[in-house]
Amino acid sequence: MTDPIPQPSRPRVPLTQLARGQRARLDAGCMSSLPEHDQCLLRAMGVHEHCELRVCKPGAPCIIQVERTKVGLSGPVANQLFVTPCDGTGVG
Amino acid sequence: MSAAPSTANITAKCATRPLRAALLGQPNTGKTTLFNRLCGVRARTANLPGTTVESRVGFTRVQGDDLEVMDLPGSYGLHLELPESKLCRDCIEGRIGDCAPDVVILVADATNLARSLRFVVPALRRKLPCVVAITLADEARRKGLSVDAIKLQHKLGCVVCVTSGRTGEGVEAMAIAALRAAKSGFTADDFAQRLALLPAHESEADVAAWSGAAVAESVGGEMAIRADALSEKFDAALTHPVSGGAVFVMVMALLFAAIFWLARFPMDAIGFIFANLGGALHSVLPDGALRDLLVDGVVGGVAGTVVFLPQIALLFFLLSLLEDSGYLARAAFAADRFMRRFGLPGQAFVPLLSSHACALPGIMSTRLIPDPRDRLATILVAPFMSCTARLPVYVLLISLLFVGNPWLAGVAFIGCYATGAVAGLLSALFARRTILRGPSRPMMLELPPYRRPSVRSALWMTMDRSKLFLKNAGTLIVAICVAMWWLSAYPKAAPTAEVTSMRAQAQVLRDSHVLNNIAEAAVLEVQSNALMARQQQLESFAGGIGKIALPIFAPLGFDHQLTVATLTSFLAREVFVSTLTVLNSSGDGSDKRSVIEQLAKGRRSDGTLLFNIPTAAALLVFFTLAMQCLPTLALVRRETGSWKWPLLQFVYMSGLAWGMAFIAHAALSSMGAN
Numbered sequence: 001m002t003d004p005i006p007q008p009s010r011p012r013v014p015l016t017q018l019a020r021g022q023r024a025r026l027d028a029g030c031m032s033s034l035p036e037h038d039q040c041l042l043r044a045m046g047v048h049e050h051c052e053l054r055v056c057k058p059g060a061p062c063i064i065q066v067e068r069t070k071v072g073l074s075g076p077v078a079n080q081l082f083v084t085p086c087d088g089t090g091v092g
Numbered sequence: 093m094s095a096a097p098s099t100a101n102i103t104a105k106c107a108t109r110p111l112r113a114a115l116l117g118q119p120n121t122g123k124t125t126l127f128n129r130l131c132g133v134r135a136r137t138a139n140l141p142g143t144t145v146e147s148r149v150g151f152t153r154v155q156g157d158d159l160e161v162m163d164l165p166g167s168y169g170l171h172l173e174l175p176e177s178k179l180c181r182d183c184i185e186g187r188i189g190d191c192a193p194d195v196v197i198l199v200a201d202a203t204n205l206a207r208s209l210r211f212v213v214p215a216l217r218r219k220l221p222c223v224v225a226i227t228l229a230d231e232a233r234r235k236g237l238s239v240d241a242i243k244l245q246h247k248l249g250c251v252v253c254v255t256s257g258r259t260g261e262g263v264e265a266m267a268i269a270a271l272r273a274a275k276s277g278f279t280a281d282d283f284a285q286r287l288a289l290l291p292a293h294e295s296e297a298d299v300a301a302w303s304g305a306a307v308a309e310s311v312g313g314e315m316a317i318r319a320d321a322l323s324e325k326f327d328a329a330l331t332h333p334v335s336g337g338a339v340f341v342m343v344m345a346l347l348f349a350a351i352f353w354l355a356r357f358p359m360d361a362i363g364f365i366f367a368n369l370g371g372a373l374h375s376v377l378p379d380g381a382l383r384d385l386l387v388d389g390v391v392g393g394v395a396g397t398v399v400f401l402p403q404i405a406l407l408f409f410l411l412s413l414l415e416d417s418g419y420l421a422r423a424a425f426a427a428d429r430f431m432r433r434f435g436l437p438g439q440a441f442v443p444l445l446s447s448h449a450c451a452l453p454g455i456m457s458t459r460l461i462p463d464p465r466d467r468l469a470t471i472l473v474a475p476f477m478s479c480t481a482r483l484p485v486y487v488l489l490i491s492l493l494f495v496g497n498p499w500l501a502g503v504a505f506i507g508c509y510a511t512g513a514v515a516g517l518l519s520a521l522f523a524r525r526t527i528l529r530g531p532s533r534p535m536m537l538e539l540p541p542y543r544r545p546s547v548r549s550a551l552w553m554t555m556d557r558s559k560l561f562l563k564n565a566g567t568l569i570v571a572i573c574v575a576m577w578w579l580s581a582y583p584k585a586a587p588t589a590e591v592t593s594m595r596a597q598a599q600v601l602r603d604s605h606v607l608n609n610i611a612e613a614a615v616l617e618v619q620s621n622a623l624m625a626r627q628q629q630l631e632s633f634a635g636g637i638g639k640i641a642l643p644i645f646a647p648l649g650f651d652h653q654l655t656v657a658t659l660t661s662f663l664a665r666e667v668f669v670s671t672l673t674v675l676n677s678s679g680d681g682s683d684k685r686s687v688i689e690q691l692a693k694g695r696r697s698d699g700t701l702l703f704n705i706p707t708a709a710a711l712l713v714f715f716t717l718a719m720q721c722l723p724t725l726a727l728v729r730r731e732t733g734s735w736k737w738p739l740l741q742f743v744y745m746s747g748l749a750w751g752m753a754f755i756a757h758a759a760l761s762s763m764g765a766n
Contacts, residue, residue, distance in 0.1 A: 021319065037173055037462060038536065043296055044118075044168035045538055046207045056324045061425045061535070063327050068204040068318075069538060072331065072425050074438075076534040 015062060015073075015081040018055045024083035026051050033080045045071050052086065110151065110158035111274040112191070114184055117199025118211050119166030120540035122227035124148075125257030126199065127163040128552045130267060148556070154267045159274075162191065165459070170214055175459040184220060195221045195274035197266070202232035202239050202254070203541075205311055209303035212248070214294055216286060221278040222250045223270045230256040231543075243310040249286035258546055323542055327422065336426030343419070347410050348509070355402040362402070366395035385577055393573025393670035400487075400666070404480045404561050407449045409554040416545035420445075421537055428535050434517040435524030437461060438535050440470040444516065447477035448509070449557075451724045455731060463533035469520045471731055472741050475724050476516030478509045481665040482715055488669055489712045492692055492703045504712075511716050515748065572660060576634065576671045579656075585631035587624060594620040622695070629653060630697045648714065648753045649707035649761075651696045658714070665720045705765040710757035718749035 012027055028049045031039045046066040047053070057063035060075030073081070117123040131150025148163040164183055165176040179188075186192030198215055200208035205226070216222055226239050245252040251269040255262035291302035329335045370391045377383040414420050420442055428438025439461045447454030454474045461467040478486070486508050494501040524532075587595070594616050601613035629635050629652070637659070638652025645655045653672065661668035672691060694702035703711075719725070719742045728738040 020324070035533070038533065040172050041168060041174070041462065042536060044172060044211070045536075046210075048296065048300065054319065056319075057328045057331065061331055061428070063324075063331070063539060065319075067206055069207055070327070070541075072421070072535070072537045072539050074425075074428060074535040077536050 012082050012084055015055075015064070015078045015083050016058065016060075016075070018058060018083065018085065020055055020058055023052060023054045023086040025086060026053060027082045027084060030080070030082040034077065038077070042071075045069060047071055053083070110160045111194045111271060112160040112162065113195045113197050113270045113274065114162045114164055114191075114193035115197050115199060116164050116180055116184060116215060117166060117227075118168055118201070118208065120538060121166070121199050121201040121204075121208060122257050123166060123199045124163060125546055125549050126225060126227055126255060126263065127161060127257075128546075128549045129257040129260055129263050130161055132552060152267055154264075154271045157271055159267060159271050161197075162193065169211060174462060184215075184218065193220070195223060195270045197270050198222055198224045200224055200226050202226045202228050202237060203235055205239065206300075206303050206307045209306055210296075210299050213290055213299050213303060216248060216250065216290060217294060219278065219283045221273040221276075223266060223273050224248055224250060224252045225262075225266050226252060226254045227257060229254045229261055230259050231541075238312040240310045240312070244306065247289060247306045247310065249289040257549075326542065327539065330419070330422035331425040333426070333429050336422070337430070340423050340426050343414070343423070347407075347414075348506075350410060351403050351406050355406050358402040359399050362399045363395065366391060366398070370395070381581070384581060385574065389574050389577030390570060392673045393576070394570060395670070395673075398562070400480060400483050401558060401561060403483055404449065405554050405558045407480060408557045409550050411446065411449065412550035412553045413545040413547070416543060416549065418540045418542045421539045424537060425535070431517075432532065434521040435466075435528075435532065436470060436517070436520050437463065437466045437532060439537065440466065440520075443470050443474060444477055444513075447474040447479060450479050450481070451475045451477070451721060452727055455724065455727050458731070465524070465528045465530050466532060468732060468737070469523045469528050471728055472523055472737065473516035473520045475719055475721065475741065475745065476512045476519065476717065478512040478716065479665075479721075481721065482508075484666055484669040485661075485715045486712070488691060489703075489708045489715075492708050493705060493712070495692075508712065508716050511713070515717055519744070519748075572667050573670050576656075576660060579634040579637070580629060580632045582633060583631065585624070585628045588627055591620045591624050591627070594623070626695060626697050626699075635697075647757070648710040648750070649704070649757050650711075651702070653694075653696070653702060654707070654711065658711075661715075662720045662722070665715065668715070706757045706760035709760050709765075710753040713756045714749045714753035716749070717745060717752055719745035 015024070018024055026047065026049055031042060031049065034042070042048070046069045047064070051066050054065045055062070056065050056070060060078070061072045062075070062078035063070055063072050065071075115123055115127055127148060127150065130152045147165070150161050150163075152159050152161060162183070164180045167174070167177045167180045170177055170181050182188045183191055184193060184196055196215065198212045200212050212224060224244070226241065226244075229239070232239065239254055241252045241254050251273065253262050253266035253269055255266050257263065291298045330339055370387050373391060374383060374387050377386065424438040424441045426438075427441035431438055431440055440458070443454045443457045443461070445454075446457055451474050454477065455471050458467045458470045458474070461470055486505060490501050490504045490508075494504060524530075598613040598616040598620070601609040601616070604610075634656045635652055638656040641655050641659055642650070642652055645658060650658065657668050657671040660671045669691075672694075691702065696702055725738040725742060728741060729735055732738070
């Protein structure tokens, strides 16, 4: 019996490091560095932990798409959000 | 949670008022387009019943019954601690005034249903009769999405109607469903049945999971994230610091060019109509106080304000189109980099832009700014933006300063707007570094999809705002004009020796029955009337008030007429021109010259011209910077919850205006300009 091959854990990167068109999942707890009311507003707009997002425009402002909603984030907010790129997409 | 109205309560309410529906939904979900389709011309911007909170309220006729509809502000969630969320919460729970709705129409976007349901579900957990309106059905179909209303109805436990505010699809059926829900009341059993269908807990995770499942069951088509290359290219260009900034400047230039050039023709027509109306009244009515009151007080005063209606209507129309197109949200990001230098967030851009129409909607829209310090700074500087009420004064003074030089006049117009904007931005920076010191909150904003703007919606919005402006002109401004006419007409001054002599001379010439002498008599009569009018100004109550306040404004070159007109303009700026027209009236209502022509020839009591270059320039600077609007001060008090801020705003802005006007007057006088 052989040991299963350990899966490398996916890299966790700031949202700002993704390239245009890349998809990623927002990491759990990554919004905790934002003030509480900003977290609530982001969640109400659909940007919640584990949500799948797509980068429409990298940089500042960073524009992401979650479900059918596009959200513009200023540089400081995008820098604080950590994501795990989805399969088949690397870090830009 | 509020108790649901029982059928008996509703019957009692119906005896005194129509049943009331509240439209509740997130921003950019087609809520206002739906409202406009429902109410059309029967809508108006008004305070919510029994409150001082402004909202759009309208009526729709459904199966022979009137249904009152309130368009509540868009809110991302009822639980959020944002002003618009609190307002929606308080309104549907009946905690403000007499505006508790009998039914709530929950607006959900068909193209983004999962997110909409996350908003709808917590609202459905309140004990209120509800109808869910799925909006933007036409847009959803174009994207290959279809919503099964029956399946969704079984999931949500209330009537679901698929609608499109743009095409009118399903709107009547939704209104009928809302009326029925309001009429039939809502029992504890109904509520229990609905609760049994909804997620057991209100936690975000539970609601999100439940909403996802509901969408999977009831929506046909691919809901997953889809790339739209063209839209993304536009986003990149419009939010880019260089290209976005260039587009922004171009859009603003086109906006103002349209306002000043296109509005010219209807403005001329309105001026012509009022001039002829005054002339007609003067020739029909017998000589006396009533004729003077109607011709000089009412017609003359209202003409000076109503003539600016085309510009106001155009501004609201174009702003509405821009907002509807999705551009304004991108422009906020383009503006963010620039605004941050002055301590303001990009979201402050829309309120400050709206303040160019009127500071009231501008200040109301600061509710979209999440940070309290940012919001307060924006509220404090919003009245620096040149609102449309300043336009009459700008038009008058710039026309007097740059006679026959339209290019310089155009530059001066832009200069006035730029001066107001620069003063506002520098004041914001000053406030954020002193009394409102603290870190800025970074920006995050939903970018709505690009849409072909609804001309119908923009027209209704424009009509609504124009009606509000005309109502103001027909009430407050007429009242001020009548009061000013009375203050300037009484007590009646006795003719001076010079006037008596001129009139006697004219009589002798007329009695000679020689044609040349009769013409000379007419000239003498006009001259004596002008002299008498100046005497009347001096000895009237208004003249007395002007003399008392004159020491404050004399350093700016004002005489008692300009002082009185400036004092009245502290109630509302647009009154300045009409007050001056009333004060400067020669009593000869047959004068068909335009307001500007009349005032350009206006004289002071010492016979010199009312407006010389240093005085006109000082007035222009004063009006560009001063805080002269009672309704704005009242609104700032309401929005900030304290008199401290409006008082500070009044003292700071008016003090700055006086100081800058003094400098302008002194500089031009020392250069010998006259």
